[in-house]
Amino acid sequence: AQTVTQSQPEMSVQEAETVTLSCTYDTSESDYYLFWYKQPPSRQMILVIRQEAYKQQNATENRFSVNFQKAAKSFSLKISDSQLGDAAMYFCAYRNPYNNNDMRFGAGTRLTVKP
Amino acid sequence: GAVVSQHPSRVICKSGTSVKIECRSLDFQATTMFWYRQFPKQSLMLMATSNEGSKATYEQGVEKDKFLINHASLTLSTLTVTSAHPEDSSFYICSASIISGNTIYFGEGSWLTVV
Numbered sequence: 001a002q003t004v005t006q007s008q009p010e011m012s013v014q015e016a017e018t019v020t021l022s023c024t025y026d027t028s029e030s031d032y033y034l035f036w037y038k039q040p041p042s043r044q045m046i047l048v049i050r051q052e053a054y055k056q057q058n059a060t061e062n063r064f065s066v067n068f069q070k071a072a073k074s075f076s077l078k079i080s081d082s083q084l085g086d087a088a089m090y091f092c093a094y095r096n097p098y099n100n101n102d103m104r105f106g107a108g109t110r111l112t113v114k115p
Numbered sequence: 116g117a118v119v120s121q122h123p124s125r126v127i128c129k130s131g132t133s134v135k136i137e138c139r140s141l142d143f144q145a146t147t148m149f150w151y152r153q154f155p156k157q158s159l160m161l162m163a164t165s166n167e168g169s170k171a172t173y174e175q176g177v178e179k180d181k182f183l184i185n186h187a188s189l190t191l192s193t194l195t196v197t198s199a200h201p202e203d204s205s206f207y208i209c210s211a212s213i214i215s216g217n218t219i220y221f222g223e224g225s226w227l228t229v230v
Contacts, residue, residue, distance in 0.1 A: 035218070043153075043206060045221035091158060095219070103149060103219060105158045 004094050006106035013082045014114050020067075021077040021109050023092030029053075034068065035093040036077045038086075039108075048090070051075065079111075087113045117143045119211050121222030128199055128229055136194045136225045138209030144189035145211035149219065150182075153206045165192050199229040 004025045013019035025034070036048040051059045051068050059066050063083075067076045079086055089108045096102035118141040128134045138148055147166050151159040163179075165171040165186035173179045181203075183195040192211075196203055208224040 033218075037221075043208075043224045045159075045208065045210070045224075047218055047220070050218055103161060107158045 004092055004104045004106040006092055006109050008109045009107070010110045010112070012112045012114060013079070015082055015084060017082055018078060018080045019082055019111065021079075021090050021092075021111070023075045023077070023106055025073050025075065025092070025094045025104075027073065027094065027096070029096055029098070031097060033095045033097060034066075034075045035095070036064070036066070036075075037091045037093060037105075039089040039091060040087075045091075049077065082113050084113050084115060087111055117211070117213060117218075117220040119145075119209065119220045119222040121209050121225055123225060124223055125226045126228070128227070130200055130229055131198055133195055133197045134199055134227060136196075136207055136209070136227070138192045138194070138211070138222050140190045140211045140220075143211075143213050145192075145213065146189065147212045148186055148192035149210045149212070150184060150192075150194050151208045151210070153208060153224075159208060162194075196227065199227075201229045203227065204229045 006023050032053045034051045038046045038048050049059050049061045049064050058068050063080045065078045089110050091108045092106040094104045120139045120141050122137045149164050150162045152162050153159050161174050162177045163171045163173040163184050165184045167186050167189050171184035186192040209222045210219045212219050
């Protein structure tokens with residue numbers, strides 16, 4: 001079974017600084033999707049960024065970018081110019097496009113942004 | 116982005132009764148919907164996957180007779196917790212997928228409290 005590991009239960013960053021959240025995953029598939037979701041105190045899951053495994057180019061969405069290392073099965077999220085509103089739980093997720101049931105989440109990383 | 120609406124956001128029910136939670140895709144047709152349960156300070160646990168017009172596929176350890184899932188149309192899936200007990204109290208989240216392998220969009224979640 002595929003697993004997703006987030007080794008950092010908590011992270012802290014100073015406002016306007018940069019922080020990187022780690023995620024590794026295990027799969028035998030060559031084609032899949034990876035996501036980072038943000039869950040603020042409201043509990044609403046918000047998509048931050050997604051990456052298709054067949055694309056070599058790292059995905060970028062404004063201040064959010066990923067470092068996708070397919071061979072190492074690593075998918076880290078970099079948040080630049082951190083803002084107070086970035087404070088939330090961040091979940092890394094893996095999805096197997098060939099199996100609708102296979103959507104796995106990591107344990108999450110709680111990000112605190114200090115003013 | 117695609118909108119998924121979940122209702123009710125909060126519900127309190129008496130032990131032994133049943134409660135229904137609805138998940139609607141408002142601006143797209145969802146061939147597949149997912150139901151998750153989230154315990155405090157933990158990640159999302161996939162309960163079941165429902166495909167329109169067919170029986171839901173439950174994850175191992177999830178009681179299908181207790182958590183009834185119906186996906187009667189391409190825009191609506193329901194989760195019914197039958198004979199609810201206090202240990203069923205939790206945060207339940209639904210999500211929907213437009214096309215297999217694409218992004219999954221989440222509802223706002225529902226807090227269930229069984230007293």
